[in-house]
Amino acid sequence: xxxxAIGVSDHIDPDQAIVAVLDxxxxxxxxxxxxxxxxxxxxxxxxxxPLLARVAERFPGLALIGCTTDGEIxxxxxFAEDAVxxxxxxxxxxxxxTAVATDLSQRGGDxxxxxxxxxxxxxxxxxSFGIVLPDGLSTISLPLDRLLRQASGDRFPFFGGTAGDxxxxxxxxxxxxxxxxxxxxxxxxxxGRLHFxxxxxxxxEPIGRFYPVTKVEANILYEIDNKRATDFYAEIxxxxxxxNPAVQSPLxxxxxxxxxxxxxxxxxxxxxxxxxxxxxxFPDLCRIRLTSASREDILRTAHDANEAILHRxxxxxxxxxxxxxxxxxxxxxxTKTNDMFALLRQAKPLVPFFGFYCYGEIGPLPSDGPVxxxxxxxxxxxxxxxx
Amino acid sequence: MATEKGGKADTAEELAALHERIAYLERRLARRxxxxxxxxxxxxxxxxxxxxxxxxxxxxxxxxxxxxxxKSEFLASMSHEIRSPLNIIFGMGELLAETTLxxxxxxxxxxxxxxxxxxxEQLSNVLEFSRLEGAEIVVQPEPFRFDLLLTSLxxxxxTLAREKGLHFEVRGPARxxxxxxGDLPKVKQILFNLLGNALKYTDQGSITLTVEEVPDEQxxxxxxxxxxxxxIGIPPGxxxxxxxxxxxxxxxxxxxxxxxxxxxxxxxxxxxxxxGELAVRSALGRGSTFTLLLPLxxxxxxxxxxxxxxxxxxxxxxxLSSLRLLLAEDVAGNVEVVRQxxxxxxxxxxxxxxxxxxxxxxxxxxxDIVLMDIRMPGMDGITATRWINQLGGExxxxxxxxIAVTAHAFPEQVLSYLQRGFAGVLTKPFTRQDLLKTLNHxxxxxxxxxxxxxxxAAVGRADQVPASLAxxxxxxxxxxxxDLEKMAAELRSGSxxxxxxxxxxxxxxxxxxxxxxxxxxxxxLEGELAETVEGALPPxxxxxxxxxxxxxxxxxxxxxxxxxxx
Numbered sequence: 001x002x003x004x005a006i007g008v009s010d011h012i013d014p015d016q017a018i019v020a021v022l023d024x025x026x027x028x029x030x031x032x033x034x035x036x037x038x039x040x041x042x043x044x045x046x047x048x049x050p051l052l053a054r055v056a057e058r059f060p061g062l063a064l065i066g067c068t069t070d071g072e073i074x075x076x077x078x079f080a081e082d083a084v085x086x087x088x089x090x091x092x093x094x095x096x097x098t099a100v101a102t103d104l105s106q107r108g109g110d111x112x113x114x115x116x117x118x119x120x121x122x123x124x125x126x127x128s129f130g131i132v133l134p135d136g137l138s139t140i141s142l143p144l145d146r147l148l149r150q151a152s153g154d155r156f157p158f159f160g161g162t163a164g165d166x167x168x169x170x171x172x173x174x175x176x177x178x179x180x181x182x183x184x185x186x187x188x189x190x191x192g193r194l195h196f197x198x199x200x201x202x203x204x205e206p207i208g209r210f211y212p213v214t215k216v217e218a219n220i221l222y223e224i225d226n227k228r229a230t231d232f233y234a235e236i237x238x239x240x241x242x243x244n245p246a247v248q249s250p251l252x253x254x255x256x257x258x259x260x261x262x263x264x265x266x267x268x269x270x271x272x273x274x275x276x277x278x279x280x281x282f283p284d285l286c287r288i289r290l291t292s293a294s295r296e297d298i299l300r301t302a303h304d305a306n307e308a309i310l311h312r313x314x315x316x317x318x319x320x321x322x323x324x325x326x327x328x329x330x331x332x333x334x335t336k337t338n339d340m341f342a343l344l345r346q347a348k349p350l351v352p353f354f355g356f357y358c359y360g361e362i363g364p365l366p367s368d369g370p371v372x373x374x375x376x377x378x379x380x381x382x383x384x385x386x387x
Numbered sequence: 388m389a390t391e392k393g394g395k396a397d398t399a400e401e402l403a404a405l406h407e408r409i410a411y412l413e414r415r416l417a418r419r420x421x422x423x424x425x426x427x428x429x430x431x432x433x434x435x436x437x438x439x440x441x442x443x444x445x446x447x448x449x450x451x452x453x454x455x456x457x458k459s460e461f462l463a464s465m466s467h468e469i470r471s472p473l474n475i476i477f478g479m480g481e482l483l484a485e486t487t488l489x490x491x492x493x494x495x496x497x498x499x500x501x502x503x504x505x506x507x508e509q510l511s512n513v514l515e516f517s518r519l520e521g522a523e524i525v526v527q528p529e530p531f532r533f534d535l536l537l538t539s540l541x542x543x544x545x546t547l548a549r550e551k552g553l554h555f556e557v558r559g560p561a562r563x564x565x566x567x568x569g570d571l572p573k574v575k576q577i578l579f580n581l582l583g584n585a586l587k588y589t590d591q592g593s594i595t596l597t598v599e600e601v602p603d604e605q606x607x608x609x610x611x612x613x614x615x616x617x618x619i620g621i622p623p624g625x626x627x628x629x630x631x632x633x634x635x636x637x638x639x640x641x642x643x644x645x646x647x648x649x650x651x652x653x654x655x656x657x658x659x660x661x662x663g664e665l666a667v668r669s670a671l672g673r674g675s676t677f678t679l680l681l682p683l684x685x686x687x688x689x690x691x692x693x694x695x696x697x698x699x700x701x702x703x704x705x706x707l708s709s710l711r712l713l714l715a716e717d718v719a720g721n722v723e724v725v726r727q728x729x730x731x732x733x734x735x736x737x738x739x740x741x742x743x744x745x746x747x748x749x750x751x752x753x754x755d756i757v758l759m760d761i762r763m764p765g766m767d768g769i770t771a772t773r774w775i776n777q778l779g780g781e782x783x784x785x786x787x788x789x790i791a792v793t794a795h796a797f798p799e800q801v802l803s804y805l806q807r808g809f810a811g812v813l814t815k816p817f818t819r820q821d822l823l824k825t826l827n828h829x830x831x832x833x834x835x836x837x838x839x840x841x842x843x844a845a846v847g848r849a850d851q852v853p854a855s856l857a858x859x860x861x862x863x864x865x866x867x868x869x870d871l872e873k874m875a876a877e878l879r880s881g882s883x884x885x886x887x888x889x890x891x892x893x894x895x896x897x898x899x900x901x902x903x904x905x906x907x908x909x910x911x912l913e914g915e916l917a918e919t920v921e922g923a924l925p926p927x928x929x930x931x932x933x934x935x936x937x938x939x940x941x942x943x944x945x946x947x948x949x950x951x952x953x
Contacts, residue, residue, distance in 0.1 A: 207437070
């Protein structure tokens with residue numbers, strides 16, 4: 001059986017918060033010894049090393065990864081911000097291994113390959129799945145999904161989300177063991193007999209006409225419909241684009257000849273070159289449409305995904321649910337953010353769930369298909385040990 | 388002391404806890420405010436975006452409408468360009484058939500005529516379908532004689548079936564149906580299409596049209612029309628797709644019959660517009676049965692406002708004698724067709740090749756009737772007609788009917804010609820009978836030939852609206868009312884010449900639509916105006932009978948379209 005212990009605290013003092021979190025986890029573990037852990041926090045502008053040291057001190061030898069976020073999610077509180085949240089995993093049958101890929105923006109592919117290799121070496125057998133938490137800002141021009149597929153050899157799926165910085169859009173931080181990184185991607189790989197299932201859904205609906213992307217390089221659009229990308233945005237969004245080029249209205253991207261789409265969020269603009277940068281890359285040939293998401297749409301898709309996870313998990317009742325929703329969803333939902341997890345909180349018995357609001361989401365599409373990088377999406381994963 | 392110290396420590400701890408609590412709440416509040424600002428911005432952006440997309444859709448709609456208009460214009464133009472030479476093919480074929488031909492020549496001619504009939508049918512279907520596809524179908528129910536509908540279907544089908552060696556039979560309802568309320572032209576079009584298909588796909592055996600009343604609690608006057616044939620049948624997998632446009636049953640026999648596969652698609656659209664149902668069952672190689680359910684309730688009035696025209700043979704043709712006709716037409720083949728059609732009659736034809744020449748010739752000579760092509764080099768037929776009507780009015784003599792001879796055949800185009808001063812419209816391609824009928828009709832109306840229709844008997848002559856023009860009756864009444872207002876203004880201002888011209892134009896329009904009583908009223912006033920001494924004005928109440936007539940006609944029409952008891 002997989003034992004999951006979760007602690008969360010939004011105490012104003014991070015030192016006291018981590019103590020409270022560790023106490024909660026200790027109580028929940030009830031003597032079980034955790035092998036792995038994930039720590040999230042949206043408390044910004046602090047030194048994270050002491051927090052990590054506290055965890056290591058309480059649970060020596062724990063394989064820990066983590067990152068800064070735009071909000072934490074845990075079973076008992078639902079959504080929390082300015083909080084510290086910790087998940088600890090204890091299992092007799094599953095094995096866990098962690099590593100970190102560093103200097104991602106410079107040597108992304110190689111760094112990930114090395115990190116996966118390091119994990120494989122620790123595990124000694126084939127991973128069943130991996131959790132990855134890359135930097136959400138330094139990696140925006142990287143084809144993260146392709147690099148992850150390359151690193152895993154497409155032999156196991158990755159789930160995860162990119163680290164946030166409480167929407168300051170300055171610097172995000174990643175954790176591995178007791179060390180703090182930026183421009184990195186900590187990995188947690190798990191092996192052993194287990195069931196997992198996942199859902200990857202978005203609430204955004206494409207609206208209006210298709211526009212051809214006429215000039216693109218990686219994550220930067222230079223021309224849309226033969227217009228400078230900044231002119232295109234200014235024409236459509238007017239003052240909203242002038243005030244803040246991250247307009248929070250993602251584009252639906254249709255690859256050449258395809259009818260399904262994925263989403264991309266614009267991030268910044270350069271009026272001199274007329275270009276707009278996005279979180280995530282574009283293919284060379286594609287068309288785009290504008291999208292709109294209502295609170296109702298987001299809640300409906302979250303509800304559908306939660307329902308599928310709770311009722312169609314192959315191993316029956318899941319033992320742990322991991323969540324990686326996009327931060328734009330909580331911004332749109334506002335005071336209704338907690339309604340995203342209403343169904344999960346009503347489940348009897350309660351399945352522990354744990355997650356964070358990401359700048360970008362990672363998950364396979366379909367659930368047994370290749371890994372993709374998503375925006376404005378709700379990724380949910382359920383895990384249970386197999387007898 | 389210790390207590391005092393302990394008390395101070397407690398207070399300091401409480402204070403620190405309070406500070407922490409305040410800081411916590413302040414942070415929560417700041418987050419909440421930040422969240423609200425973000426949420427408002429997202430909502431604003433979404434609203435802005437929806438407005439943008441709405442504007443985009445509006446523009447797309449405008450472009451689509453422009454495209455649709457361009458398509459309609461293209462269709463009208465194509466219709467004109469194809470109908471015009473088709474008129475020559477038809478005409479010459481008809482004339483050729485009257486000559487002595489050997490067997491081979493006769494066979495070639497038959498093929499020629501058959502192919503041109505098919506071409507005409509396909510052209511009409513394509514145009515009709517295109518018109519129906521883009522536009523909302525307006526249903527205009529009027530009372531009509533059901534027995535005459537069956538008679539005309541029988542007359543048409545019997546001849547055609549006989550030519551193919553088939554037996555055709557109409558099985559009427561158990562008790563004769565009196566007047567019914569419905570959109571007769573559309574009902575006829577559906578039945579013509581179904582019967583035409585049966586004829587096309589049946590090589591031996593019979594075609595039967597069965598009509599029966601269907602008791603239906605929901606819908607009054609539901610009738611079932613069953614068209615069954617012993618033809619080639621339809622493969623089972625295609626029973627639904629045959630109603631799609633450009634679709635025919637996919638078998639070699641069906642393909643060999645030709646056609647664009649639009650007839651049934653048109654039927655389905657019309658049936659839906661009439662709130663009916665159309666179904667088919669078929670056995671391959673043994674025939675098909677189309678079942679049509681249409682609500683055609685009994686009409687409130689037994690005397691129909693729409694007269695179903697009797698078959699052509701019964702109409703009778705007046706002898707045309709000593710007639711002088713001006714023909715304005717730029718295509719030599721069409722001129723030849725008219726000349727040959729009228730060759731057996733004592734008709735003197737003056738031909739001109741454009742509108743300007745027509746006006747000049749009209750100013751020089753007196754004509755009984757003018758046949759005017761619309762599209763000609765230089766001055767077009769519409770401009771020439773305006774000039775001719777003006778010349779006619781100035782000449783003081785009786786007005787001369789100008790008939791538009793055109794391949795622009797859509798009903799709204801016909802109406803626009805009538806509103807622009809034409810007395811009538813003859814649509815290409817036309818047969819000899821069509822031409823003779825038209826000439827007879829207008830020469831009967833024209834004061835040039837028979838006695839002017841100012842006698843009490845003529846005033847009392849019943850209105851007879853041709854079925855084919857019935858859908859446009861509402862618009863015609865609108866136009867006549869507008870004209871009457873204009874006439875009232877002309878009377879008030881003492882513009883008697885303009886008033887006479889308006890009488891003349893209105894008379895032509897009313898006559899064409901079978902509103903003979905109104906045409907007579909206008910003719911009487913026109914006659915009075917011709918004899919009016921200069922400066923003497925008719926009294927204002929002189930227009931009262933016209934107002935009365937239009938009011939009554941409107942009321943009768945409203946009454947007629949009200950559904951009657953089942």
